[in-house]
Amino acid sequence: MNLQEASRDLATAVVLLDAPSREATAELMTRLSEMLLSLDAKAPPAIARVVGRALQACNQELEAAQPQWSRAIAFVGEVADYCQLLLAHGGGSTAGKELVEPGADHEQQASRSDPELLASFLASSKQLLAQLEHLVLEMEAGSRSSEQLGAVRRIAHTLKGETGVLALHRAQELWHRTEERVERCIANNQALPVEALLAMIDWMGRYAIALQQDQDRALPPDDSTLEAVLQPMDSEVGNRLIVPRPEPVLVSVSSPAAQSPAAQSPAAQSPAAQSPAAQSPAAQSPAAQSPAAQSPAAAPEIQNEPVRFAAESLQDPTLPDFLTEGRAHLSAVEAALLEGTDQGASEDIIARIFRAFHTIKGVAAFLNLEPIVRLAHQTETLLDQFRKGQLTWSSACVDLVLAANDMMSRLFDLLTGQGAIGENELSTLVTRLESATAGRGLEPGNQVSAPTPTAGATHPERSPQPAIASAQAAPTEVKECVVAASANAEIVPAKSESSTRKQVKLDSMVSVNTLRLDALVDMVGELVIAQQVIAQDKDVLRAQSKSLQRNLTQVAKITRELQQSAMSLRMVTLKMTFQKMMRLARDVAAKSGKQVKVVVSGEDTELDRTVVEEIGDPLVHLIRNAIDHGLENTEDRLRAGKSPTGVLSLTAYHKGGSIVIEVKDDGRGLNRARIFAKARERGLIPTDQRLEDMSDEEIFKLIFLPGFSTAETVTSISGRGVGMDVVRRNIEALRGKIEIASVAGQGSLFTLRLPLTLAIIDGMVVRIGQRRYVIPTLAILQSFRPSAGQCHEVPRVGQMVEVRDQLIRVVRVDQALGTQELSTEGSEPVFVFVETHTARACLVVDEILGQQQVVIKNLGKAIPKIPSISGGAILGDGRVAPILDIEGILAAADSVASQATSTVSGL
Amino acid sequence: MTDLHAVSNAIARPTADLAGKYLAFVLDHNEFGVGILAVREIIAAQEITPLPQMPAYVLGVFNLRGRIIPVVDLRARLELTCAPFSNETCIIVVEIATPSGESTPVGFVVDTVREVLDIPESSLEKPPRWGAEASAEWMLGLAKIGAPHKVVTLLDVQVLLGSIGTHMAASSPARE
Numbered sequence A: 001m002n003l004q005e006a007s008r009d010l011a012t013a014v015v016l017l018d019a020p021s022r023e024a025t026a027e028l029m030t031r032l033s034e035m036l037l038s039l040d041a042k043a044p045p046a047i048a049r050v051v052g053r054a055l056q057a058c059n060q061e062l063e064a065a066q067p068q069w070s071r072a073i074a075f076v077g078e079v080a081d082y083c084q085l086l087l088a089h090g091g092g093s094t095a096g097k098e099l100v101e102p103g104a105d106h107e108q109q110a111s112r113s114d115p116e117l118l119a120s121f122l123a124s125s126k127q128l129l130a131q132l133e134h135l136v137l138e139m140e141a142g143s144r145s146s147e148q149l150g151a152v153r154r155i156a157h158t159l160k161g162e163t164g165v166l167a168l169h170r171a172q173e174l175w176h177r178t179e180e181r182v183e184r185c186i187a188n189n190q191a192l193p194v195e196a197l198l199a200m201i202d203w204m205g206r207y208a209i210a211l212q213q214d215q216d217r218a219l220p221p222d223d224s225t226l227e228a229v230l231q232p233m234d235s236e237v238g239n240r241l242i243v244p245r246p247e248p249v250l251v252s253v254s255s256p257a258a259q260s261p262a263a264q265s266p267a268a269q270s271p272a273a274q275s276p277a278a279q280s281p282a283a284q285s286p287a288a289q290s291p292a293a294q295s296p297a298a299a300p301e302i303q304n305e306p307v308r309f310a311a312e313s314l315q316d317p318t319l320p321d322f323l324t325e326g327r328a329h330l331s332a333v334e335a336a337l338l339e340g341t342d343q344g345a346s347e348d349i350i351a352r353i354f355r356a357f358h359t360i361k362g363v364a365a366f367l368n369l370e371p372i373v374r375l376a377h378q379t380e381t382l383l384d385q386f387r388k389g390q391l392t393w394s395s396a397c398v399d400l401v402l403a404a405n406d407m408m409s410r411l412f413d414l415l416t417g418q419g420a421i422g423e424n425e426l427s428t429l430v431t432r433l434e435s436a437t438a439g440r441g442l443e444p445g446n447q448v449s450a451p452t453p454t455a456g457a458t459h460p461e462r463s464p465q466p467a468i469a470s471a472q473a474a475p476t477e478v479k480e481c482v483v484a485a486s487a488n489a490e491i492v493p494a495k496s497e498s499s500t501r502k503q504v505k506l507d508s509m510v511s512v513n514t515l516r517l518d519a520l521v522d523m524v525g526e527l528v529i530a531q532q533v534i535a536q537d538k539d540v541l542r543a544q545s546k547s548l549q550r551n552l553t554q555v556a557k558i559t560r561e562l563q564q565s566a567m568s569l570r571m572v573t574l575k576m577t578f579q580k581m582m583r584l585a586r587d588v589a590a591k592s593g594k595q596v597k598v599v600v601s602g603e604d605t606e607l608d609r610t611v612v613e614e615i616g617d618p619l620v621h622l623i624r625n626a627i628d629h630g631l632e633n634t635e636d637r638l639r640a641g642k643s644p645t646g647v648l649s650l651t652a653y654h655k656g657g658s659i660v661i662e663v664k665d666d667g668r669g670l671n672r673a674r675i676f677a678k679a680r681e682r683g684l685i686p687t688d689q690r691l692e693d694m695s696d697e698e699i700f701k702l703i704f705l706p707g708f709s710t711a712e713t714v715t716s717i718s719g720r721g722v723g724m725d726v727v728r729r730n731i732e733a734l735r736g737k738i739e740i741a742s743v744a745g746q747g748s749l750f751t752l753r754l755p756l757t758l759a760i761i762d763g764m765v766v767r768i769g770q771r772r773y774v775i776p777t778l779a780i781l782q783s784f785r786p787s788a789g790q791c792h793e794v795p796r797v798g799q800m801v802e803v804r805d806q807l808i809r810v811v812r813v814d815q816a817l818g819t820q821e822l823s824t825e826g827s828e829p830v831f832v833f834v835e836t837h838t839a840r841a842c843l844v845v846d847e848i849l850g851q852q853q854v855v856i857k858n859l860g861k862a863i864p865k866i867p868s869i870s871g872g873a874i875l876g877d878g879r880v881a882p883i884l885d886i887e888g889i890l891a892a893a894d895s896v897a898s899q900a901t902s903t904v905s906g907l
Numbered sequence B: 001m002t003d004l005h006a007v008s009n010a011i012a013r014p015t016a017d018l019a020g021k022y023l024a025f026v027l028d029h030n031e032f033g034v035g036i037l038a039v040r041e042i043i044a045a046q047e048i049t050p051l052p053q054m055p056a057y058v059l060g061v062f063n064l065r066g067r068i069i070p071v072v073d074l075r076a077r078l079e080l081t082c083a084p085f086s087n088e089t090c091i092i093v094v095e096i097a098t099p100s101g102e103s104t105p106v107g108f109v110v111d112t113v114r115e116v117l118d119i120p121e122s123s124l125e126k127p128p129r130w131g132a133e134a135s136a137e138w139m140l141g142l143a144k145i146g147a148p149h150k151v152v153t154l155l156d157v158q159v160l161l162g163s164i165g166t167h168m169a170a171s172s173p174a175r176e
Helices: A003-016 A021-037 A045-063 A069-088 A106-113 A116-140 A148-165 A171-187 A194-213 A226-232 A276-283 A286-293 A321-337 A345-368 A372-385 A395-415 A423-437 A462-499 A513-535 A538-543 A546-569 A575-592 A611-632 A634-639 A672-680 A694-705 A723-731 A813-817 A886-906 B001-010 B157-161 B165-168
Strands: A569-572 A595-601 A605-607 A648-656 A658-665 A739-744 A747-755 A760-768 A773-774 A780-784 A791-794 A798-803 A806-812 A830-835 A840-845 A847-854 A869-874 A880-884 B020-027 B030-037 B039-044 B060-065 B068-071 B090-099 B104-108 B114-118 B139-145 B151-155
Touching: A003 A021, A021 A045, A021 A069, A021 A886, A045 A286, A106 B068, A116 A148, A116 A194, A116 A345, A116 A538, A116 A575, A148 A171, A148 A345, A194 A723, A321 A345, A321 B151, A345 A372, A345 A395, A372 A395, A395 A423, A462 A634, A462 B030, A513 A546, A513 A847, A513 B157, A538 A694, A546 A605, A569 A611, A575 A595, A605 A611, A611 A634, A611 A658, A611 A723, A611 A747, A648 A739, A672 A694, A694 A739, A723 A739, A760 A806, A760 A830, A760 A880, A773 A847, A806 A813, A813 A840, A813 A886, A847 A869, A880 A886, A880 B114, B020 B104, B020 B151, B030 B114, B060 B104, B090 B114, B090 B157, B104 B157, B114 B139, B114 B151, B157 B165
Parallel strands: A595 A648, A773 A880, A806 A840, B030 B151, B068 B104
Antiparallel strands: A569 A605, A648 A658, A658 A747, A739 A747, A760 A773, A760 A847, A780 A830, A791 A798, A798 A806, A830 A840, A869 A880, B020 B030, B020 B114, B039 B090, B060 B068, B090 B104, B139 B151
C-alpha cells in the first residue's frame, strides 16, 4: 500500500464509521499505523508528524476515564484531509505553506518549552552552518572528495534532525529537501547546488538569530526565495557542469536515473527498508525503484571487526574538546541514572540524560565519528520515548542506558587509542536499544542478540505509540547506513596509518561561561590596581627594608603574569570571521561578475572576543569596496596587462601590542583626481584648495567623510557613500585606527590597527590644574614644550603653534571642558600633539605624569555619555582619572570658540 | 506636568506599601530616610574626581573596589545649604534603575548616618500636597518617630538620583 492509498483509506474510514466508539477509534488507529509504516524518506515529514499526533490523540481517549470518541475521530478526520491535500499538491512544497497542520500549535508550544535544548541547538547550529558554508565554498572552488560530500550531507541531515526535535517544522522541512537535493546531486555526480545551499545557510542563520532573541514567538524568516532555489532540481540535471572526477563511494554505482535517496543506498536491503516503506516511494518516481533495488552494493555486513573511526576524524583539532566535553556528559549521565531510582526517574533526570546523549550525538556527527553517532542516536531515541512518557522507566532501562553509557565511554577510550571494541558488541547494544525503543526487550533477561527488523509489525492494539517512533526512525536509519558505508570505505586504505597514529593528544579542557570569565578578568584588573596602590603607598616608598622591596617586586611580577594569563583566556582566533569574509567575497564577486581569488593568512591570530565580535562590519565594507570598486572587471584587467583574476588578500598579524588586519587588492587603486573632484562637488573641501597641495594621505582621508562615494554608479553592493564612514566609526569605536596606502593601477591596502582588547589601552596621564586626565596614546603624535618662537597668536582663530612646518591649532582642554583649571602662571605648559581622522591639534596640559596601561571603566550607568570623556581609569593611587575623548574635546573646543566669536561680533 | 505627576504619584501610593525598614541619616539638621533594600553600602567619604559638564549637584566619581561610581551631593540636590565634608560625612551607595531597566549603583553624600528605622504604617503620612510643589516628586512620605515626635522625610532615591541625564541636557555644555 502506498502513502496516497493509505491516506485515502483513512479518509474513507473516517467517513464510513458507524458511530463514535472504542472499536471505531481502534480501527482508525490501525489505519494510522499502516500509514506510518508506508512512510519513507520521500514522504513529507509533515505527514509523519500529523499522523503521530492523531495516534496520540486516539490513545489519549483510549486511556481516558471518560473518553470522548468523537473528539479523537474528528481530529483523525482533520489529519486525513490534511494528508490528502498535501499529497495531492505533490510533496507539500507550496501547499504545505497554506495548509495548517492539525494540532501544530499545541505541539509547537509543548516542545519549545525546553529552552536549554534550544540553546544548545542554537550554539551547535552556528558551528554546523559555518562548517557547511566552508565545505560548500571549498567544493565550489573545485575540490570534491567523498569526505566533503559526506560531511555536507551529514550536516544537512543533522540540522534536519535537530530542527525536528525542536519542532521547528518549517526548518525541518527545508532541511529535509536540502538533504534530498544534496543526495541527488551526489548520486548523479553533479556539482552541488551551491546557491541553494548558501541561501539555505543564510536563511537558517537568520532563523537562529530570531530564535535566540525570542524563542517563543520567533517565526521562520521569509523563505520564498528558498522555494525558488530548492525547487528546480530536475531542470538542473544535465545543464550544470558535471564534475568529472568519479565518486569512489558506493553510491556512484547507482544509475543517474535513480531519484529516491532511500532506494539508492545499500540500506535498501537493510531490515528497516524491507518494511512496506521500501515499496512506497514509487508513488512519485517509479523509475527509481528497479535499478536501485538491484544495486550490487551489499548492505554493510555486521562482522566482528573492530570498531574504527575515520582517520581524518582522529586528526580533527577539536577532538580533544569533544572528548573532554563528552566525558563530562557521560559522568553526568551516570550520576543522573544513579539518582533516579529503580522505581522511576523524574522528568528532569530523563531530560538531563537525553540532553547529554543529544549533545554527544550532535558533536560526534560533526566530527564524523560514525559509531558514536549510531549509539548516541539510538539511545537518544529510546530516551525520547521516556521523555514523552510513552515508555515507563524501569530498572531494566537503567541497566540498558548504563550499558550505552559504558559503551560510549569505551568508544571515547578507543578514540584516544585505548582498548578495542568488536563491531558485534556495538551492534548488539544498538539493536537492544532499538527493540527497547519499540517497547520490547526491556524485561530483564529478554535481550535481543541478533538484529531484528525494527518494529515494523508492532501491534497497534497493544501499544501504538512505539510504532510511531520506530516508523519515524526508519528513514533516518536508512541514511545513517549510507554514512556508515562511506565511512567504512574510507577507512580501508587508512588502516595502517590509523594504527600508528592512535594516540590523540589530549589537552584537558573546561568550558566556562563567558560571564564568569569576564568577572575573573575584572577581578584581576582590580588586583593590578590594588597592587599598584600598595607599591606607590607613601609608607612603602619610605620603607628601608630590602626584603619588603623584594617581596613587593615579586608580587608585582606575579600580578602582571596573572593579568596576562587572565587576558589570554578571552582570546579567540579570527578564523570564523575570516571564513565569513571569504564567503562574502565570493558572493560579491559573483554579483559584480568579477573573477576574484581570496588569499587569507594569519587567521589563527588571536584577539579579544569582544574585538572579534565588532570587527565583522568594518571588514564587510572594506571587502565589498575592494571587490566592487577596487578590482577591475576582466576586460579592464587584461587591458592593463594583469591576470584576469583579481587578488584580494586578507592578512592578520600582531605588531607591538596591537593587532593589524590588512585588506589588500590588486585593483586600480584610489584615484586622487576623482576623489578630489568628488569631495569638491560634495563641498567637503574648501573651493580654493588645490589638488597639488594635498598629500596622498590627506586625499585618501576624504573617503572616510560622511556622504562620500566615488563610485559612478550605485550598485546593489556598495556605493551609497556610507560605507567608509561606517568603517571609520566602527574602528574608532574599537579604539583602533585605519590607514590607507594606494598606488594607482596597482591596488590599495587598507590597514586596520586594533587593540588586542577593549578593556585596556595605553594612556598618557597628564595634569591640568589640579585634575588628572588620561589621553589615549594611539591619538598622540608627539608631545613637546613649545619654544617662544613656535607660538603665534592669530586673530579670530586663537593660538597656533608651528609643528613639523605646519601651523597647528592650540586647544585648551580645560576651557573645552569648561573647568578653567590650567595653571597659567609659574610653570611652562606642555603641548600634546594629537590627531583624529579629521583634525590635528595641540592640547595644552600642565604636566605629563607618565605613560601606563589603564583599564577602561565606564563612569557608572547613572551618568549619561559625556561627549568629551570616553570613560574612567583607576590610577595607581586608587583614584579615578577621566579618559579624554579627543574628538569630543575638539568638538567642544569648536563650540566654545564659536560662542566666543559670536560674543565678540555681538559686541 | 511635574505637579500632576507628583500628585498622581502621591495618590497612587498608599502608605501601607511604605511601611518597612529605612536607613536614617542627617542633612543640614533634618532627618531623612531611604528604603533599606536599595542601600548597597555605607562608606566613609572618599576622594572624588570631579567630572566636567555635569549638573552642579553631581560631585563626580570615585573608586569603590575597582568600580567607578558616581556621587551626588544630596544637600545640593535637595537645594539645602552646602557644607564641607567632616569626619562624619558618609557616602551611601544605593542601587537605582537605569531607563533601560538595569540596576546601577550611585552614591550620595550625607552629613552623618543615624540608624535603621522600622517604620510601621501607623506612623506614616502621605507627603503634604501644599507648599513646595515639585518637592513632592522625590518625597515618598513622612514618618513620625519617637516619643516626642520627630519627623523623618522618606526619600525616593530613584527620582532623586535617576535623573542626572535630564538635568545634564538642560545645563549648558560649557558650564563653569
